[in-house]
Amino acid sequence: MKVTGTTVVVTGAGDGIGRELVLGLLTRGARVAAVSRSAEHLQETATRAGRAADRVSVHALDVADRQAVEALPAAVVAEHGQVDGLINCAGIIQPFVPLLDLEYADIERVMAVNFWGPVHTTKAFLPHLVARPRAHLVNVSSxxxxxxxxxxxxxxxxxxxxxxxxxxxxxxxxxxxxxxxxVFPGATRTGIVENSAVRPPEISGAAARRLERTMTSASTAARRILDAVERDAYRVTIGKDAAVMDVLARLAPERAARLVRTRMKALLST
Structure with a gap:
């Protein structure tokens, strides 16, 4: 779906990949309904839109709140007249601890945002999408x-x-x-750790340098996602790390898991 002239809803639009998706869509001639929990972050996104800000509406809500999401389509249609696309980019991580030490509340919170959030938005917007001559749904996995x-x-x-x-x-x-x-992003420079309200792991030395070398910028990730939308791609990996490990995980899953465990064990060393 070519995005020029369309209206696209983007969750997680307050910063990171979500914000870059909003700006990228505007550059390509779309209108955008930007969704985030933080009204302050949304305002910053709208400010960065500059002269294209008149094509952005901001909607502060938590995608885990089903009632709030169910009211969103009417607000978007009232503002833009139509909905042609939905990009579920909102996501959080868990505290950096083994499952054995993870509180049930943390597990439920991660599932509420990362899984139930896209379920809520998809159920709410899909009737509008199927009524359009061309529409697109994107879910940002990992x-x-x-x-x-x-x-x-x-x-x-x-x-x-x-x-x-x-x-x-x-x-x-x-x-x-x-x-x-x-979409399967690899390591990407975003504020997901801070936005998830978890303590970042203390990684240094070779592990930190290796992670920095592999990280993709949020703007590059957004561009890859929008390119995928415009060619109607089924799946897309973002970053060399995701591309390489996607192949290895298919060919030798245990070896791939062992490699990640070895390289990322520092996450649990603090």
């Missing part, structure tokens, strides 16, 4: 969906659930006007 990361087991489970949800939607919507894309 490399953690197909590779276990120490100290992020619940997060990985939430993103794996989102992956299969997206693939199921792709199958169900195959004969409709709605294209579906699942």
């Amino acid at each position: 490399m953690g969906a197909f590779l276990p990361v120490p100290g992020q087991t619940a997060y990985g489970a939430s993103k794996a659930a989102l992956q299969l949800l997206t693939e199921g939607l792709h199958a169900e919507l195959a004969d409709t006007s709605v294209s579906v894309t699942v």
